[in-house]
Amino acid sequence: MTSVSPARKDAPEAGELVTTAKGRYHVLTRYDRRVLMVMVGIPLLADVVLIWWPTVTSIYYSLTNWDGVGDITAQNFIGLKNYQFLLSGGYFQFWPAVAHNFIWLAWLTFIATPIGIFFAVLLDRDISGTRIYQSVFYLPVVLSLVVVGFIWELQFSPTDGFINNAFGLVKSGNIIDWLGNPRINLFAVLVAASWRHVGYMMVIYLAGLKSVDPTLREAAKVDGANEVQIFFRVVFPVMAPINTVIVVLTVIESLRAFDLAFIINQGKNGLELLSILITNNSISESTRVGFGSAIAVILLVISLGPIITFLSQAMRPSRS
Amino acid sequence: MSATTALEQKAVVRPAVLAGRNIRPGRVVLHAFLIAMCALWIFPLFWAVYSSLRPISDTVTHGYVSLPAGGLSLENFKAFWTEADLPYYYANTLVIVVPSVVLILLLASMSHLHAPSSPGAST
Numbered sequence: 296m297t298s299v300s301p302a303r304k305d306a307p308e309a310g311e312l313v314t315t316a317k318g319r320y321h322v323l324t325r326y327d328r329r330v331l332m333v334m335v336g337i338p339l340l341a342d343v344v345l346i347w348w349p350t351v352t353s354i355y356y357s358l359t360n361w362d363g364v365g366d367i368t369a370q371n372f373i374g375l376k377n378y379q380f381l382l383s384g385g386y387f388q389f390w391p392a393v394a395h396n397f398i399w400l401a402w403l404t405f406i407a408t409p410i411g412i413f414f415a416v417l418l419d420r421d422i423s424g425t426r427i428y429q430s431v432f433y434l435p436v437v438l439s440l441v442v443v444g445f446i447w448e449l450q451f452s453p454t455d456g457f458i459n460n461a462f463g464l465v466k467s468g469n470i471i472d473w474l475g476n477p478r479i480n481l482f483a484v485l486v487a488a489s490w491r492h493v494g495y496m497m498v499i500y501l502a503g504l505k506s507v508d509p510t511l512r513e514a515a516k517v518d519g520a521n522e523v524q525i526f527f528r529v530v531f532p533v534m535a536p537i538n539t540v541i542v543v544l545t546v547i548e549s550l551r552a553f554d555l556a557f558i559i560n561q562g563k564n565g566l567e568l569l570s571i572l573i574t575n576n577s578i579s580e581s582t583r584v585g586f587g588s589a590i591a592v593i594l595l596v597i598s599l600g601p602i603i604t605f606l607s608q609a610m611r612p613s614r615s
Numbered sequence: 616m617s618a619t620t621a622l623e624q625k626a627v628v629r630p631a632v633l634a635g636r637n638i639r640p641g642r643v644v645l646h647a648f649l650i651a652m653c654a655l656w657i658f659p660l661f662w663a664v665y666s667s668l669r670p671i672s673d674t675v676t677h678g679y680v681s682l683p684a685g686g687l688s689l690e691n692f693k694a695f696w697t698e699a700d701l702p703y704y705y706a707n708t709l710v711i712v713v714p715s716v717v718l719i720l721l722l723a724s725m726s727h728l729h730a731p732s733s734p735g736a737s738t
Contacts, residue, residue, distance in 0.1 A: 334725040334726070335725070335726055337722065337725060338722040338723070338725055338726035339726070341722055414652070417645060417648075417649065418649075422642065422645065422646070422649075424646075427653075428649050428653055431653040431656050431657050432652075432653070432656055434656070434657065434660065435656070435660070438660075445663070446659045446660060446662070446663045447659060449659070449662055449663055449666055449679065450659055450662065452679075454678075455674075455678060455679040455680070456679075456680075457662055457679075457680055460678070460679075460680035461680065490656070490659065494656075
C-alpha cells in the first residue's frame with residue numbers, strides 16, 4: 296500500500312473503502328487521488344508538451360513546404376508531395392541514407408551484438424580479473440561519441456593514421472583512405488561504432504545472465520550437457536526478455552546513428568544517414584523545414600516497430 | 616531424493632574446483648583470449664593518450680606513428696588548461712547536466728507512483 300498520509304486527522308486510512316458523494320466506493324481517499332493526479336499529471340504533461348506535441352507538429356509540417364520563417368498559410372500546403380519526391384528518388388541522398396541505416400543495423404545486429412553477448416558469456420563465469428576485463432570492454436561506452444570519432448580518426452587517418460602506417464601502406468604508397476573512400480568509409484565508421492556497442496551490449500547481457508537461476512545450469516550439467524548446449528538450449532531461451540531488449544536497443548542505436556558520421560565528414564560522401572539528412576534540411580544548411588520533417592516522419596515510422604516492442608517488453612510487470 | 620543429494624554435493628564440490636588448485640588448460644586459453652581482446656579494445660584509447668603526450672614539433676617532423684624522439688611531455692595539457700576557456704565550458708556542462716538529472720529523477724520517481732489498485736503496484 297502507498298504511504299500517502301491522510302489530509303486530515305479524521306480522514307480515512309489509505310486503502311480503506313471510502314464512500315463518495317455519488318454513493319460509490321473508492322479505495323483511495325480524495326487526498327490520495329489528488330496527490331496521484333499531480334504526480335502522474337506533471338510527468339504526463341511534460342511528456343505531451345516535449346515529445347508528443349513536437350511529433351504531431353512534425354507530421355503537420357511534413358505536409359507543407361514551410362521554410363521555418365513566418366506563418367504557415369494555405370499556399371504552403373502541398374499534400375504528400377514531399378513524400379512523393381523522397382520515395383521517387385528525386386532527393387538523391389535519400390535512398391543511400393536508408394541503405395546506410397540498414398547496413399548499420401545489419402552490422403550491429405549480426406557482428407557487434409553477438410560479440411558483446413559472447414564476451415558477456417565468457418565473463419559470466421567466475422574467472423579471476425573479470426572486473427578488469429569488463430571495465431576495459433565497457434570503457435568506450437562512457438566516452439562521448441565525439442571523442443570516439445576523434446580516437447578512430449587517429450587510427451584511420453590516411454597518412455598519419457596508425458593502421459595505414461602499421462601495415463606499411465604509407466611507405467609503399469598504397470594508402471587506403473579509410474574515411475574518404477565512399478565505398479569503405481561506412482565500414483570504418485562501423486568499426487568505431489562497434490567498439491562502443493560491444494561494451495554496451497556486454498553489460499546489459501551480463502546483467503541478464505546474473506539473473507538466470509544457477510540451478511538450471513546445474514541441472515543441465517548433471518544431465519550431461521556441454522557448455523555450448525547449456526547456453527543455447529537453457530540459458531538463451533530463459534533470457535528471452537533480455538534478448539528482446541538487446542535486439543530493440545540495437546535497432547534504436549542504428550536508427551538514431553548520427554554523431555560518428557557527422558564528426559567524420561558531416562555525413563557526406565558515403566556516410567549519409569537519415570538523421571543527418573533531417574538535420575541538414577531543417578536546421579543547418581537549408582531551411583526546408585517541411586521537407587526535413589517528411590524525412591523525420593519516415594524515420595519515425597521505421598522506428599515505431601522496435602519502440603513499441605521495447606515498451607511492451609519493458610512495461611510488462613516483472614512477476615508474470 | 617538421491618538426485619537432490621547428488622546436486623547438493625556437486626554444488627559444494629564445484630567452488631573448490633573453481634578456486635583452481637590445478638590450473639586447467641581451458642582457463643589459460645580463455646584468459647589469453649580475453650587479454651588479447653582487451654589489448655585490442657584499449658589500444659585506440661591508448662593511442663589517443665600517447666598522441667596527446669607528444670609535442671607538436673615532434674609529430675610534425677616524425678609523423679604521428681613514430682617513437683617519441685623528442686620525449687613525452689604534458690605541454691599539450693598545460694596549453695589546453697591555460698588557453699582553453701575551461702570555466703565557460705564547465706558552466707555550460709553544468710547548465711545541461713544538473714537540471715536534466717534533477718528533472719529526470721523527480722519526474723521519473725513521480726510517475727512511478729501507481730495507484731494501489733493498479734497491477735504491478737508493489738514493485
